Amino acid sequence: MSFVSAVAPQACKRCLYTTDHPLGLTLDAEGICSGCRIHEEKDTLDWELRWRRLEELVQPHRSRAGNYDCIVPVSGANDSYFIVHTVKERLGLNPLLVTYNKYFNTPLGIRNLANLRIRFNCDILVQNVNPVSVRAITRASLRQFGSIYWPCIAGQTVFPVQTAVRYRIPLIVWGAHQGLEQVGMFSHEHEVQMTRRYRKDHDLMGHEADDLLGIFDTLREDHIWQYRYPDDQELHAAGVTGIYLGNYVRWDPKAQHEQMMKLYDYRTASSSRTFDCYDHVDCYNFIDLHDQIKLYKHGYSKVTDHACREIRHGRLTRVQGLALVRKYEHASPRFAGLFQEWLGVTASSLQFLLDQHRNPRCWDAAEPGQWVFRGASTREPGAETDAAPAIPARAHFQATDPWPTDNAKYIVIGKGYP
Numbered sequence: 001m002s003f004v005s006a007v008a009p010q011a012c013k014r015c016l017y018t019t020d021h022p023l024g025l026t027l028d029a030e031g032i033c034s035g036c037r038i039h040e041e042k043d044t045l046d047w048e049l050r051w052r053r054l055e056e057l058v059q060p061h062r063s064r065a066g067n068y069d070c071i072v073p074v075s076g077a078n079d080s081y082f083i084v085h086t087v088k089e090r091l092g093l094n095p096l097l098v099t100y101n102k103y104f105n106t107p108l109g110i111r112n113l114a115n116l117r118i119r120f121n122c123d124i125l126v127q128n129v130n131p132v133s134v135r136a137i138t139r140a141s142l143r144q145f146g147s148i149y150w151p152c153i154a155g156q157t158v159f160p161v162q163t164a165v166r167y168r169i170p171l172i173v174w175g176a177h178q179g180l181e182q183v184g185m186f187s188h189e190h191e192v193q194m195t196r197r198y199r200k201d202h203d204l205m206g207h208e209a210d211d212l213l214g215i216f217d218t219l220r221e222d223h224i225w226q227y228r229y230p231d232d233q234e235l236h237a238a239g240v241t242g243i244y245l246g247n248y249v250r251w252d253p254k255a256q257h258e259q260m261m262k263l264y265d266y267r268t269a270s271s272s273r274t275f276d277c278y279d280h281v282d283c284y285n286f287i288d289l290h291d292q293i294k295l296y297k298h299g300y301s302k303v304t305d306h307a308c309r310e311i312r313h314g315r316l317t318r319v320q321g322l323a324l325v326r327k328y329e330h331a332s333p334r335f336a337g338l339f340q341e342w343l344g345v346t347a348s349s350l351q352f353l354l355d356q357h358r359n360p361r362c363w364d365a366a367e368p369g370q371w372v373f374r375g376a377s378t379r380e381p382g383a384e385t386d387a388a389p390a391i392p393a394r395a396h397f398q399a400t401d402p403w404p405t406d407n408a409k410y411i412v413i414g415k416g417y418p
Contacts, residue, residue, distance in 0.1 A: 009361075011376060012036060015308040016321055017183070018376045020361070022298055023202060025183040038184030039312040045188060047250050053191075054248035058091055061171040069093040070171040073100075073160040074116060074124070076109030076282030079175040079253065081260035084120050086245055087173050095173070097124040098163050100155035102283060103131060103342070103412045108269055108401055109282025110414035119264045127159045131412065133223040135343060140212050140219050145205055146297055146357030148339065149290045152283075154209065154227045157199050161240060165230045170239040176246030176253075178202070182305065194242025196229050252313060253279065254397070261400070270399040272331040274303040275324050275391075277399040284335040284410060292333050296354055299362030299375030303328040315395040323389055325377050334403070338410060 009020035012033035019025055026034045063069050072087055072095040074080035087093050099113065117124050134151050141150035160172050177192060179185030179202060186192045200208055209227035212219050230240075245251075257278040260266040270277040271287045280286040280302075287302055295301040307321035316324070340350055355371075364372040 008379075009376070011380065014318065015311045016300075016304050016318065016325060016376065016380075017308055018300075020299065020376070021183055023179050023183045023185060034184035035182050035308070036184070036312055038180060038187060041188050042250050042252075045250075047248075050188070050248045054243075054245075055091065057243060058093060058171065061093075063094065067094075068096040068123075068167070068169050070095050070173050071160050071164050071169050072097050072173050073156060074113065075099055075156070076105070076111070076113035076116075077278075077280050078282075079256065080113075081116055081264055081266050082256040083173060083175050083245060084116060084122065085260065085263070086249065088120055088122070095122060096163070096167070096169060097122045098160050099124060099126050100152070100159045101126055101128045101413070102152040102155065103134060103410060104152070104283045104285045104339075105411040105414055106269075106282055106284055107404060107411060108267055110411050112267055112282060113414065115265060115267075125163060127155060127226075128413065129155065129226050133226075136219055136223050137212065137227075138343060141207075142343075142353055144212070145207065146293060146354065147205065148285060148293065148343075150204065150207070151227070152286075153203050157203050158227055158229055161194075161230055161235075161242070164240045165234045165238045168238055170241055172240065172242040174242055174244050176251045177244045180244075181246065181251065182308070188247045191247050192244065194244070199229065253309070254313070254315070258398070261398070267400045268398065269401045269403045270397075271403075272328075272334050273301065274306050274328050275395075275397060276302075276306040277397045279306075281401075284338055284408070288333040289336045289339050292336075293354060293357070295329055295375070296358045296363070299359055299373075300325075300377070301329045304376070310395055315392065317389075320389050320391055320395070322377065322380055324391070329375075329377060330373070334405075335408060338408065342410060 009018040010027055011018045012027060012035075013031035014036045015033060017025055017033055017035060019027060028037065058070070061069050070087065070093050072083055074084065074097045084095065084097065087095050097117065137151045138148055141147045164170060164172055172194065174194060177186065179198070180188065180192065200206060208229070209224040212224055213221070257266065257268070261268070267281070268277045269281045273287055273291050291302045303325050307316060307324050310316040311318055311321045336347070336350070340347055358371065362373065362375040364374060366372050
């Protein structure tokens with residue numbers, strides 16, 4: 001039996017996050033959340049000093065034999081271009097790029113990844129886990145804790161670490177720390193690094209690969225072994241260190257993406273579920289079906305993350321952000337059929353599984369198959385969609401390419417573009 005707390009979550013007076021945030025969020029005496037307070041550091045820290053600190057950190061990792069200086073995890077979207085640009089062009093390091101094949105690839109994502117490799121003239125390693133194993137794990141994670149993306153996140157966060165151990169390249173350079181950026185889990189000055197504990201508790205929702213094995217499921221050792229994090233002895237022997245650029249560079253994804261579009265022809269595409277068309281164009285599922293599941297489980301979706309970020313950067317007001325959230329958060333996924341075909345399930349079967357993971361604080365079952373949303377956006381007054389305020393030009397996002405709508409299909413193995 002599950003119980004729903006009688007205490008209603010409280011919303012930040014500046015952004016749109018509430019104390020229900022899954023990463024943990026607190027409000028101060030003025031009603032401002034910890035994420036907004038830590039964001040204020042971006043306007044007070046001496047970023048030239050922070051950059052010099054970064055240069056000091058990477059200096060011991062420069063190879064004198066012409067080998068790789070560091071590892072950079074990349075994909076066909078998100079902050080990959082900006083990280084590689086910063087690492088190679090500004091710091092002068094020789095990175096080995098690594099990427100995990102999630103099998104949900106879009107043509108645009110494959111193109112962006114190939115363009116990234118070519119423009120920066122970098123070597124790249126791609127991990128292709130047996131797709132039979134990936135499907136088996138996806139079925140298990142969907143049933144057990146309502147996630148179709150667990151293998152993707154697990155692979156993206158473990159393959160770089162495994163590579164660092166295997167090739168004795170101790171420095172891994174990540175982008176921004178999600179917990180810092182969203183909820184102010186740390187200060188920039190803490191210089192927090194990547195850890196096994198954070199990965200398990202937050203990236204993997206508390207479940208390591210071995211936790212998926214059990215007598216009531218069909219997963220075997222040969223399904224999950226490639227998702228295991230190296231043990232402490234291996235990490236210590238290789239001296240693995242995972243730093244976040246966001247601690248040393250004033251992080252602003254919109255500005256960074258637009259710079260990469262101009263410099264390196266990074267390509268973008270609009271989404272039906274958020275106004276930000278820069279971050280996740282490499283995957284058919286992340287901003288689509290996966291994002292709808294986030295709304296089921298947590299009562300908010302990626303558009304809220306994007307709106308909160310833009311409010312904090314001063315490009316949107318809170319009213320404008322809320323209007324965008326209400327406009328996008330209930331849009332139907334466009335590519336759920338691709339996932340159903342890939343996993344081998346019917347639409348009704350998938351919906352039945354997903355409904356088991358709806359958050360009772362945010363959803364009421366009016367009648368069988370009919371749900372009423374009670375999420376954070378419904379508790380806010382004003383900014384109704386039929387009277388939405390105009391969005392200022394500084395908050396506009398530019399889509400360079402359309403999403404494929406006819407004959408769309410996953411590119412399970414991307415050969416790259418000449």
